[in-house]
Amino acid sequence: MRVPFADQGLNKIPEQVSDRQALFVGDVLATGYWATRISEIKEEDTVLIIGAGPTGICTLLCVMLQKPKRIIMCEKDEHRIEFIHEHYPEVLTVTPEECKNFVLENSDHGGADVVFEVAGVPSTFQLAWQCARPNAIVTIxxxxxxxxxxxxxxxxxxNLIFKTGGVDGCDCEKTLQLIAEGKINTEPLITHTYPLSKIAQGYDLFENKRDGVIKVAIEC
Structure with missing residues (x-):
């Protein structure tokens, strides 16, 4: 297949990085890395991530690289909360109903210093700014x-600063390098794998969020 301008839009996967490891580099991992990069996280910060789906978890992985003082994940799905507890035990979790008070109790400046809104519904949009401290950054x-x-x-x-926009893929080479160095690992997100002949089953599973699914991989 001929791809015009491929030298400007594609990145070579390092030999030590498998296809499964690289699967999310141009998608949800690119989103998480971009969002983290623009959010100006400092080591003394409390960071709140609203939404523990695939994009939220990829955002978490990139936030962890910045080593903030504490990270809180807000999620309503009990299977996703269990996933966070299993793989990232140092991360605090809370449900949306308890989020505002929990953040106040577990932050140093009257709210989160940085908030990521990853869930995408009106209630979580409002929750994001409500949980932010004065002069915080809220990244949509x-x-x-x-x-x-x-x-x-x-x-x-x-006095909040809102940051939003379309994710760019300019950091794919950097995230591939971080994967090769063992600093980012997205493989736990692949909870189910199907052959191409059963791709419809994979879509059905993911759409209906059954069996604790996070991400589905299709192998040829």
Whole structure:
């Protein structure tokens, strides 16, 4: 297959990186790395990530590279919470209903210093700025089905910085290098594998979120 300008848009996978290890580099891992890079995380920060799906977990992996003081994951799905506890035991978890109070109790400045909104529903959009401390950074990673509204009178005095936009793939070479060095490992996200002949079953499983699925890989 001929790919015009492939030298500008593709990256060679290092020999020590398997296809499964590289599977998310141009997708959810690129999103997590981009979001982390623009969020100006410092080592003394409390970081809140709302949403522990594949993109949220990839964001977590990239946030962990910055070594903030604490990381909190907000998630309603009990299987995903169990996944976080199993693979990243140092990360605190909380449900959306308890998130605001939990963040206040587990932060040093009246809220999270950096918030990632990865879930993508109106309630989590509101939760993101509510859990942020004054002068925090709120990074919108999620995509929404409809426009979201900033209730500026309610936010008065928070002086928040919102960052959002479309993810770019400019850091794929860097993330491949981090995978090769063992600093990022996305393989645990692949909870189910199907052959190409059963791809419909894989889609059905993922769409209906059965059997604790995080990500499905299809092998040819």
């Amino acid at each position: 990673v999620a995509l929404y089905d409809e426009p979201q509204v900033l209730p500026l009178p309610d936010m008065y005095g928070k």
